[in-house]
Amino acid sequence: MKSMKQTTRNDYARRIARVTEAIFRDPARARSLEDWAALANFSPFHFHRIYRAMQGESLADTIRRARLTLAARALAMSARSVTDIALEAGYENAQSFARAFRGFVAVSPTQFRATHRAAADFTLPSPVVVTRKDAAMNVEIVELAPIRAHLLEHKGPVASIPETWAGLWRWHMQAGLAGRALYPIGVCYGDPEEDCGFRYCAGLAFPDGVAASGEVTIADIVGGRYASYRHVGPYSGIGAAFQKLYGEWLPTSGHEPDDRPALEIYRNTPYDAPPEGLITDLLIPVK
Template sequence: MNWISGLQKAIDYIESHLTEELEAADIAAQANYSPYHFQRVFGILCGYSLGEYIRMRRLTLAGSELASTDRKVIDAALKYGYDSPESFGRAFSRFHGITPVQAKSGRAKLKSFSRLSVKLILDGGSTMKYRIEKMGELEVIVKKKNFSCDLETSNRQLPEFWGECWTDKTMLELFERNPKEGIFGDALLGLCLSEIPQANEFVYAIGMMYDGGPVAEELSVEKIPAHTWAVFECVGPIPEAFQKMQHTVYSEFFPSSEYQPSSGLDIQVYPTGDMQSDKYVCQLWIPIEKNL
């Protein structure tokens, strides 16, 4: 299954189950991706989370039914996954700007959020610097933490984690043992290491290449399996330039290349320097495999 058809199959699955309970793992399985990897790529490509898409599609359909049929508000609430008319009413009003009762009058204006359709659009020829690297097993020393696979939640929690690592002196400890040589050079690493599917969580870590020395209690040594990697170069201030580059990787590079990501793992390489500079250079390493 290729990149485009896998994503479309997942969206089709969502659309055919909007009145049922939807689990991220079941949706991701339609595209042959892990829950974390699918939700992350979905958010990068669409600009909103998987949960937001499902919520907006359900509220669109609920509004249409209330305005055009004799369906009761409580029945619409239960049909589209809400526990009570009150919680449904609050969500409905935030989305449509009117109450469900007003929608039933038939004269109010409703919002509509259309279903997604995945297409590969050839538009211009953007240039992207990348290389393919075959690497054996790597060892990194890190501080790690579990985060929700929900994009909205993790986007809030990850910057807080970086801040915590500066505040609690983790960064100073890492810099003191920075090897400054090797494949990543003098750089901090942000790593998406693994997933915990049963908890809908993933493990994220901040660290550096392991220098072989003793390991403090709050840190751990993690092994990164051997992979073939696509290495993308990003130039510009962080996080804006990095986010733009990520979107280009998933919306342009993978759909039009012979490769696809082989797992949810990735490594963000942040060399020492002024991250707000227009000339700041960082990298994104993504494990890849040939399209089937």
């Protein structure tokens, strides 16, 4: 009899495989992140993190690979012009296609066509879901009460998120709230490695009665069941820890991600702990 862990992993793998099969079946078809998430029956908030963790590449990378694979087959098996094939693959012109194609197979489209004229020389690979080895992670299922937080929404590239945190700390000092925050909290919608649909808010939890001002707003973060993992170490390791949660722990846990954002609860800060002593609770909402 299969274990619960293996059954859950197989279920996740089948759902991710539905996506990769759809991509390779019709790579030119445009779909939204919500469409892909629905196909895999995952929450849009967490689908791409699960996909990237299990596949080892982003959704955009898979689509690009599928389009270039079909383009390679068209070059090998037809006499169509490079421009027509480039446009079908989703590229604006033959030049941008040629650059991407050279990066894919290390030769130009013309060179590839000259050396792969027979259909037997090039076959379309089947999409394969990556199987990863489980890693021991001390994860607890916790019941979190609703949290009222003062949030500053991040605007700009992911790399500049620390600037948003710096802006929130400046606001709390200028508002005369130094020492009153209970704890900092990060609220994450989507995958920071995927531009489409990603949102992040830096937040501070205060006792009741603290007003917001400027770009800082007050929001209620929904409580409920969360899978909680305590990350100890520099903030630079948070992304990798989340990837292990989504790619290794979650598919073998027997749990499903819920339609709520992931959270980062900071138990101390760089002001009172060295990088190796920073403690951050990473929480994924589960059903």
